[in-house]
Amino acid sequence: MTPSDADYARAVELLRAGELVAFPTETVYGLGADAANPAAVAKIFAAKGRPADHPLIVHLAGHDAVDHWAEQVPDVAWELMETFWPGPLTLILKKQAWVPSTVTGGQDTVGLRVPGHPVALELLRRFAIAAGEHAGIAAPSANRFGRISPTKAAHVREELGDRISLILDGGPCTVGIESTIVDCSRGEPVVLRPGHIAPTHLEAVLGRCPAIVTASGAPRVSGSLAAHYAPQTPMRLIAASRLLDFLNAQRHKGDCCGVIGHSQPPQAGMPHLWRMLPADPVGYAHDLYAALRDMDHAGVSLIAVEALPEAPAWAAVADRLRRAVAGSGQP
Structure with missing residues (x-):
């Protein structure tokens, strides 16, 4: 368009x-x-x-x-x-x-x-x-x-x-x-907010992998608060190994969850709203905010997000999810 x-x-x-x-x-x-x-x-x-x-x-x-x-x-x-x-x-x-x-x-x-x-x-x-x-x-x-x-x-x-x-x-x-966001104002460049351009991409230019700094001594920058990017529906990160047990427990309590996953397929008969995102960090990042917004409008009592891999390539979306969980559930 x-x-x-x-x-x-x-x-x-x-x-x-x-x-x-x-x-x-x-x-x-x-x-x-x-x-x-x-x-x-x-x-x-x-x-x-x-x-x-x-x-x-x-x-x-x-x-x-x-x-x-x-x-x-x-x-x-x-x-x-x-x-x-x-x-x-x-x-x-x-x-x-x-x-x-x-x-x-x-x-x-x-x-x-x-x-x-x-x-x-x-x-x-x-x-x-x-x-x-x-x-x-x-x-x-x-x-x-x-x-x-x-x-x-x-x-x-x-x-x-x-x-x-x-x-x-x-x-x-x-x-x-x-x-x-990369801070170049204080000498050695440091990452203040991870994003699509990863530290490995920066390393190719800088000749070294920059540190990721979130300490209070850093300049204040956009998106650096502990609670950010948040849905109004309460949200939790759940380890992949625990996800189905967690959802079964929610079902027995009578709660309906919205689930965002990347590796766990929905089980037949599981009475929850599922959204499967790509299992690669670039595709996942592209779809993440739209998925959270859809879940926020779905009338579910909780958004359960399958925890991400701990590989460096996932750092940016992991950062957004941590802040979203911290700020979720607020009217």
């Missing part, structure tokens, strides 16, 4: 007027505002119910705009940009003094990314022509804060409704989970 010229023109007009526009990226749909306009950025926080100290990611049309937003950009950051942009990689860099604190959560760093989605790139290109060649769009995921990220335009409408002026529909997102 491709927006029309009129859709893009309307989106740019709204952004320049300080309004919100939702648009697809390869990861999830973003809720965008002119990143240089603090009043417009404040509307993102109001629409999502997002804490003001939780920083946003600025999306750019190309890495030639990076120096406008960041200072002291290290060589290793340029190497990562050349390799992975456009794509699902966010870099944390020391910000230029003018960058609004509403974008950075009051920190001295800014998150930058060039998304790998044709609709996002076309919107950013047109916005830069209209607003200045280095213009950027601040955009967290287009959902209420802490809830399941949207991977389709319909999810955005369901989450935010008339809180936003326009949704550019670019079809389903191809990756399905948020970008990898």
